[in-house]
Amino acid sequence: MTTRPPADVGMPLDAVDTPALLLDLDAFERNIARLAGAVAGIGVRLRPHAKSHKCPVIALRQMASGAVGVCCQKVSEAEAMVYGGVPDVLVSNQIVGAPKIARLVALAKQARVAVCVDDAGNVAALSEAASAFGVRLPVLIEINVGADRCGVEPGEPALALAKQIAASPGLRFGGLQAYQGAAQHIRDYTKRKEAVDAAAEKTRRTVELLGHHGLACEVVSGAGTGTYRFEAVSGIWNELQAGSYIFMDADYLQNLGPDGKPGSEFEQSLFVYATVMSRPTKDRAVLDAGLKALSVDSGMPRVAGMQDVEYIRASDEHGKLTLHDPHRALPVGSKLRLIPGHCDPTVNMYDWYVCYRNSRVEALWPISARGAIL
């Protein structure tokens, strides 16, 4: 259930209880400004993905810096955003099943809400529910641009679906969802760019085909933190969905730049704060943050600011560290910051961001859509 916050506003950072999800406000704000600056004046809109942060406070910050709205993956996530004051949400995902579809179309009476589809039966169900609620729901067709996950194939299959949408009384054809998720974590810069180039070609072909049939793609949405600069200048996409850029994680930090070096233009702003709870040997320490405090699906977390300390294994409530420097002082009670391997599923474990600046807690932001998977 909703957990107590691990900190109070005004508290020094080192008094924060652990495990806690820390947000470095300075780095976070620079990341928001950096992405806004990178796309300013080139004619693409920002619609950052709220699945990363699940927090309307952050969504409104992104909109204050020029974002037109946010993306969500689930209806419950979209509800949390709308109820938190976000007026414009694209559910960049398929919504299946009568209960969720009813909530989706009802939400569209309270805010600007759009959804993605890749299935004729789903289009019919959405249209029927939208008509029943008296709304006309904008619908984007998800096309498979290389991730081989959801989405119809580009070209003719997309055209068939677009015609069906255009003929559906409860729906309005809104454009394409063309997200190359598999490209985000390709380490090599050139190969990453090639994956997006291939996706761009598939998308361009589909936009043209639909245009020849009088079906204009008002929105062509896609891109992530790993590739957004390619999509931004492609002339194909007009909405960018990057989400992780506000936080970053150990996985993204392994992507290589054009110079072949790892790193990112964005700064690490998200950390899991952890305490040494056991120090059994010279070279071993155990943290109070394990599988229930961070997600290891993309690898182990890194220890911020300590190159000689390695997080080698996570069990349910423990994180095992190897200390490569025998002189490293790290007694029981020491607190340190971990860079999560993967930010999105880590955030989903917490109810609160402990936001700090100058080593002092400045805000506790609720993660309103924590656990929102329906």
Next chain:
Amino acid sequence: MTTRPPADVGMPLDAVDTPALLLDLDAFERNIARLAGAVAGIGVRLRPHAKSHKCPVIALRQMASGAVGVCCQKVSEAEAMVYGGVPDVLVSNQIVGAPKIARLVALAKQARVAVCVDDAGNVAALSEAASAFGVRLPVLIEINVGADRCGVEPGEPALALAKQIAASPGLRFGGLQAYQGAAQHIRDYTKRKEAVDAAAEKTRRTVELLGHHGLACEVVSGAGTGTYRFEAVSGIWNELQAGSYIFMDADYLQNLGPDGKPGSEFEQSLFVYATVMSRPTKDRAVLDAGLKALSVDSGMPRVAGMQDVEYIRASDEHGKLTLHDPHRALPVGSKLRLIPGHCDPTVNMYDWYVCYRNSRVEALWPISARGAIL
């Protein structure tokens, strides 16, 4: 924050919204009865680990079948148990830092609460806080019996700590925590038994050494679902901490029995219910349950009852299936049950157990200690 339940009591199972955490009550009840029966009359107590279920309703069911109380890993977990009616909790873990220690000793005024230690400074901090609250806290020494995680080494280091505890005004020496966590998932039966035999020898030596110094080990606690039968008949351990046996998971199901075959005496009772949200090709389907609906730290989930359908990849909100049988019908909207790779961190993502029997929802149990990591 606390999510809405995905079901109503009385609903047919196939009307439950997804992703949902399902509990097959018949299998669950048989698992509880089976462990109780396996240790009946052999002079060991059951103290199942509540870190697996985080639910006082389940803890009280276990106690109704003979368990003397539960184990917890965190103070907040112990609070949830005590406030849910559980009168006896062993925190089988080190509790470090003034805020948590204050809550721990205060909780010991409301219920029988014990804790584990492996550090002299921590012993001093516990004693001081316990004295301040006017309680005498039972303390177990965690010894390292092969998992190389927390714990002092067996023998002399344990003796030194036991003497310190015995001389601490706020504490009472309660015995040993000797959990061989690394043994639980050794696949080979004989090697698994050998790991426990080695742990037993280390524990026996330590119990004897402490006894020679007048320090009786009232409690010797350990064992898990993978090894409990060895500890139960060892003559060393007198409390068993198995937790996963009520649910089971894909990881435990890979352990081999004495006949060299995989499987378990316990039944799979815990499932993640998921819906096919996209069906782009003959051999590919996509589920609405990914990294935020199940933990993949111990491998991908299995699809219950469908040998020909393989869950091959989890992303944040998607699970990709490969359909090995081209004739498998699995249209958009189909619901299926997944066997999580690892039950504990999967449970920690949910607020509700959807408990069913005869394909009908019979109860919604709150996962009161979901996210309780402080």
